[in-house]
Amino acid sequence: xxxxxxxxxxxxxxxxxxxxxxxxxxxxxxxxxxxxxxxxxxxxxxxxxxxxxxxxxxxxxxxxxxxxxxxxxxxxxxxxxxxxxxxxxxxxxxxxxxxxxxxxxxxxxxxxxxxxxxxxxxxxxxxxxxxxxxxxxxxxxxxxxxxxxxxxxxxxxxxxxxxxxxxxxxxxxxxxxxxxxxxxxxxxxxxxxxxxxxxxxxxxxxxxxxxxxxxxxxxxxxxxxxxxxxxxxxxxxxxxxxxxxxxxxxxxxxxxxxxxxxxxxxxxxxxxxxxxxxxxxxxxxxxxxxxxxxxxxxxxxxxxxxxxxxxxx
Amino acid sequence: xxxxxxxxxxxxxxxxxxxxxxxxxxxxxxxxxxxxxxxxxxxxxxxxxxxxxxxxxxxxxxxxxxxxxxxxxxxxxxxxxxxxxxxxxxxxxxxxxxxxxxxxxxxxxxxxxxxxxxxxxxxxxxxxxxxxxxxxxxxxxxxxxxxxxxxxxxxxxxxxxxxxxxxxxxxxxxxxxxxxxxxxxxxxxxxxxxxxxxxxxxxxxxxxxxxxxxxxxxxxxxxxxxxxxxxxxxxxxxxxxxxxxxxxxxxxxxxxxxxxxxxxxxxxxxxxxxxxxxxxxxxxxxxxxxxxxxxxxxxxxxxxxxxxxxxxx
Numbered sequence: 302x303x304x305x306x307x308x309x310x311x312x313x314x315x316x317x318x319x320x321x322x323x324x325x326x327x328x329x330x331x332x333x334x335x336x337x338x339x340x341x342x343x344x345x346x347x348x349x350x351x352x353x354x355x356x357x358x359x360x361x362x363x364x365x366x367x368x369x370x371x372x373x374x375x376x377x378x379x380x381x382x383x384x385x386x387x388x389x390x391x392x393x394x395x396x397x398x399x400x401x402x403x404x405x406x407x408x409x410x411x412x413x414x415x416x417x418x419x420x421x422x423x424x425x426x427x428x429x430x431x432x433x434x435x436x437x438x439x440x441x442x443x444x445x446x447x448x449x450x451x452x453x454x455x456x457x458x459x460x461x462x463x464x465x466x467x468x469x470x471x472x473x474x475x476x477x478x479x480x481x482x483x484x485x486x487x488x489x490x491x492x493x494x495x496x497x498x499x500x501x502x503x504x505x506x507x508x509x510x511x512x513x514x515x516x517x518x519x520x521x522x523x524x525x526x527x528x529x530x531x532x533x534x535x536x537x538x539x540x541x542x543x544x545x546x547x548x549x550x551x552x553x554x555x556x557x558x559x560x561x562x563x564x565x566x567x568x569x570x571x572x573x574x575x576x577x578x579x580x581x582x583x584x585x586x587x588x589x590x591x592x593x594x595x596x597x598x599x600x601x602x603x604x605x606x607x608x609x610x611x612x613x614x
Numbered sequence: 615x616x617x618x619x620x621x622x623x624x625x626x627x628x629x630x631x632x633x634x635x636x637x638x639x640x641x642x643x644x645x646x647x648x649x650x651x652x653x654x655x656x657x658x659x660x661x662x663x664x665x666x667x668x669x670x671x672x673x674x675x676x677x678x679x680x681x682x683x684x685x686x687x688x689x690x691x692x693x694x695x696x697x698x699x700x701x702x703x704x705x706x707x708x709x710x711x712x713x714x715x716x717x718x719x720x721x722x723x724x725x726x727x728x729x730x731x732x733x734x735x736x737x738x739x740x741x742x743x744x745x746x747x748x749x750x751x752x753x754x755x756x757x758x759x760x761x762x763x764x765x766x767x768x769x770x771x772x773x774x775x776x777x778x779x780x781x782x783x784x785x786x787x788x789x790x791x792x793x794x795x796x797x798x799x800x801x802x803x804x805x806x807x808x809x810x811x812x813x814x815x816x817x818x819x820x821x822x823x824x825x826x827x828x829x830x831x832x833x834x835x836x837x838x839x840x841x842x843x844x845x846x847x848x849x850x851x852x853x854x855x856x857x858x859x860x861x862x863x864x865x866x867x868x869x870x871x872x873x874x875x876x877x878x879x880x881x882x883x884x885x886x887x888x889x890x891x892x893x894x895x896x897x898x899x900x901x902x903x904x905x906x907x908x909x910x911x912x913x914x915x916x917x918x919x920x921x922x923x924x925x926x927x
Contacts, residue, residue: 383899384899431769432769444866448762457900459900460745466862467862478899555766556769586791
């Protein structure tokens, strides 16, 4: 028995996840590979093709009706990735075209966070919601804004870059070349930057000090869970900046919920209680105590795979 | 010959404008009155009813098929005005209901800036645009966001309050009770606050000094046109804050254009050249040199009257 299947691919700053999905949102097969370590984008796509061949074979290539791809700075309208600060490829990459030529399939591209938002709306925490924001706290900070039940792509397909809202004027240098962007503070790499800066500037005791120079977000999470005051202060600092910036986004789209996704979101209430406090403190009265802060209801990278695959239907 | 007509009412922080509009967007009759100076909202509506009677009589009451109202903090979903810092009435006002009871008409309410955005989209500078922001620079700063050709009302009907995005952390006190909101800097009253502060703190010569304590935005405009350096610096300062904040809004909705409306927008390039410079300087590369900054194509309060009337159809 054959059934139409979609291939969903989520290209992240660190890893790339992919899966074969049926129309009901069941992921039949999936896999992952590193995004980095390939000399060119062509080499990356060649390696991806090899990985995909393994799972495509299992379901039968003839059943695949199309490919959806989510990637940072991916443009739904043009099929291009443009100047993505967290990907190894510079400039404008015609990704949909390259993948299409490699796989001989119709390929639709969107921003990775938009793909995750579509996944949550169709199958996850945003089911039935018409107005919400999905925020990915991973290598960078991405976002997808949904209003009136529709993805906001904007005039040119690049809408939804809350990670590049200036959270701290004249703040820390961002990968995009500007200063103070939200993602230099509220991503997994951002909280690590804060930790390393503080370890340089401060002398207080912390179990993180012995890891100076090689801190990871996971170490900060574990230190926080162990009650380390320095780590908990890092979450408070990061949560304050994120909460303040989200309050400004609420004033623009007035969402029912903000759904968090990605590595740093796994730190849960250690981070989120501060996000909530500072978001609420900075909200105009008409928005107070209305916006749910919640987490992706889909395991791991599934939201982005499902969202990317949903582009096919 | 009879034709269906709509009554459009635009309630601003200072004045209220109203007009009778046909389906093609022709304003057949119009008028205005002060918003302030009435003891209660009921008194305001009674005075408004008297004013409206004069123009309704001219077109024939039977031809009016409905009433649309734009007002600060007006909620499309509930018909209420809630906690509007620039209106004389406190708390939550069931405005649509009160006007409906007074005029014996069906009444639809929305935010004044949303009404102006609808007016521009149907009849003005945003004709044919699917993604734009309308920004009103009047007593306060209001905004209407349109994405995918639809007004963004948000989950609760209160979306689009760019005037209450925090433009300056720990900045000047705003009428809403918080600090640093865009409208405390970039409205007609905001630039006056800046002028009075500077006149207190600084000693440089300016033709505005003799007006200290009673500065108006119009005086600043005239001083700027006369080449007064102090006034021109006020426009530069105001434009910088507005441009920076608009750059953040562009990162969220990626509009084709930002359309300015309201008293301060009439200062034109004196203000706008600085808005453009600082917006562009703060845009992520993918957004640079794409967003048109333009002005309302509708005379005076017509955009809001037309937009409010369009709610009827």
